[in-house]
Amino acid sequence: MGAYEFDLWVFMLAAFLGFQLIRGVSPLLHTPLMSLTNAISAITVVGAILLTGEKDASNLSRILGFSAVFLAVLNVVSGFLITDRMLKMFKRREPDKK
Amino acid sequence: MKLDDTLLPLLYMLAAIGFILAIKWLNSPATARRGVIVGEIAMVLAVVGTLLRFEVVQYQWILVAFVLGSAVGVPIAYIMPMTAVPQRTAFSHACGALASALIGTAEYYKGLDQGAGFSKVVMVALVIETLLGFLTFTASMMAFGKLQELLAQRPITYKGQNLVNLGVFAAAAGVGLALIVSPERSVLFPVFTALALLFGVLLIIPIGGADMPTVIALLNSYAGLSASAMGFVLNNKLLIVAGALDGSSGFILSIIMCRAMNRSFTNVLFGAFGQLQTSSAAAGEAKPVHSATPEDAAQILDSARSVVVIPGYGMAVAQAQHKLREMFDMLTRRGVEVRFAIHPVAGRMPGHMNVLLAEADIPYDKLFEMDDINPEMANEDVALIIGANDVVNPGAETDPHSPIAGMPIIQAYKARTVMVIKRSMNPGFAGIDNDLYYRDNTLMLFGDAKSFLSSIVKELGALAKV
Numbered sequence: 001m002g003a004y005e006f007d008l009w010v011f012m013l014a015a016f017l018g019f020q021l022i023r024g025v026s027p028l029l030h031t032p033l034m035s036l037t038n039a040i041s042a043i044t045v046v047g048a049i050l051l052t053g054e055k056d057a058s059n060l061s062r063i064l065g066f067s068a069v070f071l072a073v074l075n076v077v078s079g080f081l082i083t084d085r086m087l088k089m090f091k092r093r094e095p096d097k098k
Numbered sequence: 099m100k101l102d103d104t105l106l107p108l109l110y111m112l113a114a115i116g117f118i119l120a121i122k123w124l125n126s127p128a129t130a131r132r133g134v135i136v137g138e139i140a141m142v143l144a145v146v147g148t149l150l151r152f153e154v155v156q157y158q159w160i161l162v163a164f165v166l167g168s169a170v171g172v173p174i175a176y177i178m179p180m181t182a183v184p185q186r187t188a189f190s191h192a193c194g195a196l197a198s199a200l201i202g203t204a205e206y207y208k209g210l211d212q213g214a215g216f217s218k219v220v221m222v223a224l225v226i227e228t229l230l231g232f233l234t235f236t237a238s239m240m241a242f243g244k245l246q247e248l249l250a251q252r253p254i255t256y257k258g259q260n261l262v263n264l265g266v267f268a269a270a271a272g273v274g275l276a277l278i279v280s281p282e283r284s285v286l287f288p289v290f291t292a293l294a295l296l297f298g299v300l301l302i303i304p305i306g307g308a309d310m311p312t313v314i315a316l317l318n319s320y321a322g323l324s325a326s327a328m329g330f331v332l333n334n335k336l337l338i339v340a341g342a343l344d345g346s347s348g349f350i351l352s353i354i355m356c357r358a359m360n361r362s363f364t365n366v367l368f369g370a371f372g373q374l375q376t377s378s379a380a381a382g383e384a385k386p387v388h389s390a391t392p393e394d395a396a397q398i399l400d401s402a403r404s405v406v407v408i409p410g411y412g413m414a415v416a417q418a419q420h421k422l423r424e425m426f427d428m429l430t431r432r433g434v435e436v437r438f439a440i441h442p443v444a445g446r447m448p449g450h451m452n453v454l455l456a457e458a459d460i461p462y463d464k465l466f467e468m469d470d471i472n473p474e475m476a477n478e479d480v481a482l483i484i485g486a487n488d489v490v491n492p493g494a495e496t497d498p499h500s501p502i503a504g505m506p507i508i509q510a511y512k513a514r515t516v517m518v519i520k521r522s523m524n525p526g527f528a529g530i531d532n533d534l535y536y537r538d539n540t541l542m543l544f545g546d547a548k549s550f551l552s553s554i555v556k557e558l559g560a561l562a563k564v
Binding site: 004018028044046053069071075086091 | 113117118120121122124125126127130131133134137138141144145148149151153154155156157159160162163164166167168170171172174175176178180183186187190191193194196197198200201203204205207208211219314315318321322325326328329330331332333334335336337338339340341342343344345346347348350351354440442447448449450452453456457459461462463464465467
């Protein structure tokens with residue numbers, strides 16, 4: 001089996017898993033869900049690091065890679081933090097104050 | 099060398115498991131924060147695993163980018179008001195998509211330099227990655243501009259628009275195909291990039307504010323798919339998995355949004371909402387309505403046993419969440435059961451209204467989905483509508499000619515008394531007249547949502563002292 005065929009299988013299974021998982025998420029949390037998956041998809045930082053950190057990368061690679069690391073890290077950091085900030089606000093009714 | 103073959107693939111695998119668990123645990127508020135922590139750990143594992151790889155030798159630029167990215171990202175996460183979360187989301191889709199497009203571009207030129215040629219598979223993935231990346235970048239920036247109100251919210255349409263859009267897309271796809279066939283014709287790449295960027299802009303121009311939830315979700319999906327395509331280019335399973343999760347998430351959310359408006363994808367993307375129906379609104383002017391004062395409203399609420407509040411985005415625009423919470427507290431203390439009915443498209447992105455109410459400290463077990471509360475609506479004493487319009491319009495069920503015909507609504511009209519806080523009788527954003535306002539059991543509460551609610555709260559306080 002060729003590498004790409006294997007990759008396609010991985011993609012197909014992950015997409016199905018994604019469908020199943022997301023359908024279980026209550027609409028209550030759809031906004032945090034979107035910011036979380038947004039942070040997760042910033043996994044492109046992996047590709048950006050590989051490009052930027054290479055030994056004899058061309059200037060073009062270095063500049064594009066650097067920008068991509070910056071953009072992806074921005075998404076990772078702000079995505080996870082804002083998701084947590086939102087989730088912190090979701091509380092059940094407090095057991096009556098006073 | 100050893101490390102790369104044995105330990106690092108394991109780190110990536112652990113990271114993939116972490117992402118999957120993160121989404122799984124997001125299914126309930128009780129476990130959701132745990133999900134975020136697992137997601138963060140997974141991301142750290144992936145980044146460390148990548149930094150350790152033997153091809154990565156130059157660290158200084160990576161570190162600088164890390165510091166800069168965090169320096170911008172942290173303040174965004176903490177300062178951003180919750181009403182602006184849709185804008186932030188659109189902006190981060192733009193960043194993510196641009197990142198993968200730039201990486202794709204760099205990979206292409208790197209491959210050209212090395213002169214080893216591209217396999218067809220890599221080239222297909224590369225074209226998909228950059229196409230989705232660039233078009234999502236400009237489309238998300240346009241969405242950001244509309245949500246931030248830097249651009250006109252109204253859809254902008256012109257004759258032959260769909261033809262132009264399709265033409266540009268076909269051109270981009272055609273040039274992409276040519277690149278796949280002969281990757282060495284590097285002159286095509288800038289053309290391809292420009293067409294993809296242009297298409298992103300054209301795609302959003304005809305889309306109005308009311309359709310933003312669907313569009314944001316769709317762009318979320320594209321950004322994920324672009325990351326997944328990068329996984330094919332780099333032969334990296336973690337990217338494929340993470341991108342596929344994001345891609346399916348955005349896709350499902352946009353389907354949910356479409357269903358909540360009873361519209362199809364093609365209709366959202368090519369059907370420019372808010373165009374045809376302006377004429378029908380004029381006929382409604384003369385019909386009489388019943389209006390009431392804050393005092394009347396407070397008395398009705400006070401003597402009710404159960405109240406359903408139906409908030410719309412207008413409530414958030416008026417910044418009335420916290421007053422609403424005060425009213426909720428007072429009524430709850432006096433033994434009135436207060437619940438909130440949330441339409442899926444209330445707010446500017448999926449689930450937005452829930453976040454806004456949670457921020458005002460309204461407990462989430464009082465927030466109900468449309469389908470759960472509709473069957474109970476006939477037993478409710480009061481339905482209080484604040485800043486919502488189309489989502490409670492009975493015309494969607496009864497008038498087949500209504501532009502929103504067939505859209506599922508919260509059946510507020512079934513409640514014994516309906517109260518609507520509204521600035522004036524002007525038809526709402528979409529310009530559709532609402533028959534609910536003229537019914538005998540409907541009381542119109544004219545005024546700004548925030549000040550009206552605070553008057554109600556004051557009156558309730560006065561009643562409590564009697």
